[in-house]
Amino acid sequence: MTAQRCVAEGLFEWPSPEPRVQASRCDRCAFITFPAQDACPSCGGDAVTPTLLSRTGTLWTWTRQRFQPKNPPYLGREPAAEFVPYGVGFIELPEGRIEARLAGDVDQELRIGMPMELTVVPFASDEDGTEVLTYAFRPVAES
């Protein structure tokens, strides 16, 4: 089995059957922000408590990243010809709108307002072959 690691400690729950992304809530004004940070961007308070964000929401805006980002800071190390474009969007959750890579084929149909759910995907590999994981959102299969 391929070794895996999360791109950042404390960014999302893993391993988990239903992973959630971690944010922070201000102890003073209850403002929620992502990524979690130790001060509040709303009131400037410096006491916060970790909180988990909802796993489902709707697509608020989107684009497709069709050129390979520069490495660094991007971790992808594949030759330019092997770069696999990916979707990017903001997902509107009950707590706020979160930016995320979109899981699935880059050319899948995307539409503002469509239901989305959280997933965890490998997006790059370390030199020793360890897969690097990040959170992403994918369209919810509509029945």
Place this chain on the structure above:
Amino acid sequence: MDNVAIIGVGRHPFGRFPGVSAIEMAAKAVRLALQDAGITWKDVQFAFGGSYEVDNPDAVVNFLGLTGLPFTDVYNGCATAASALTQAANTLRLGEYDLGMAIGMDKHLPGAFAADPVQYGVPSWYGETGLFLTPKFFAMKIQRYMHDFDISPRTLARVAAKNYRNGALNPDAFRRQTLSEEQILESPMVNDPLTQYMFCSPDEGAAAVVLCRAEIAHRFTSTPVYLKASVVRTRRLGAFEVHSPWLPLERADAPTVDASRAAYAMAGLGPEDVDVVQLQDTDAGAEVIHMAENGFCKDGEQEALLAGGATEIGGSLPINTDGGLIANGEPIGASGLRQVHELVLQLRGTAGDRQVPGTPRVGYSQLYGAPGTAGVAIVST
């Protein structure tokens, strides 16, 4: 405010200049501005110099003369030039000096800007996962805007085609080839809905402006242009901003809106008074959004305004008459002074092939960039 005048402007062409340093380009722009004002470098009592790539813009004195003047270097993202201009104007208002300069220069590598996200207040993973990119932010902002206000891809192509057409009339522009709307729409998709030819590119160049206290402007020129307002603002919580992975549900106006309102108030003017406009067209969508953010139309009216040619040089609301960022590229430190250079030529009536007809009296310029900083300047005769 009527207490600061612009009496000289100069620019080095924007583009690619192998073997020429940003500081050498700045020296050329300064010489042209000094010549325009009819003064020499030793008459300059202070200067502000802006750049992203150059640590010490003040090193330009090596080519101009080591006069010992106070020279302060500034960097403020895409609003760097607005910051240099604002600081220069405020320095004159303090009353200690009569005449000073704002100078901008840069020399960027080709391709989208790459940097360390940690230096922008966001964690490393944001860059590592391929999210720390400015073009995709602008794409997502216009994607949502097109959805909310019924703007078509054709309108984006019209903006870009206009700016290439204007650039073709400007000998100092980077991109001087006209492109049809079809060529723009059919160029490779970079970040949907924005194609390759809808984006500006980082490049190289310099620009310089000589300012003085308004009451002495007529010693130097019979055609002073007054700096009525120069304002910088940063994002408030709830604004949709570049390099920010979180957007609260409760929205706030963009920093451009805040800067624009403050500038109009300072100038005692409104958008209806403006005759010629320079907007931050990082991409064609940004120009569309910035038309509304700066008060020149309501959200959604851009579709009809572009279709009717309102923003052409001969239209009712000429925008980016020198080709904007799309045709000039963006040497960050110089970009805002390039806008002021163009407005001064337009208000003097010396813009040549791209001169706005009639007698434009009020000019307006706006900058916007990472991580959510905007600058607005208003000038008038």
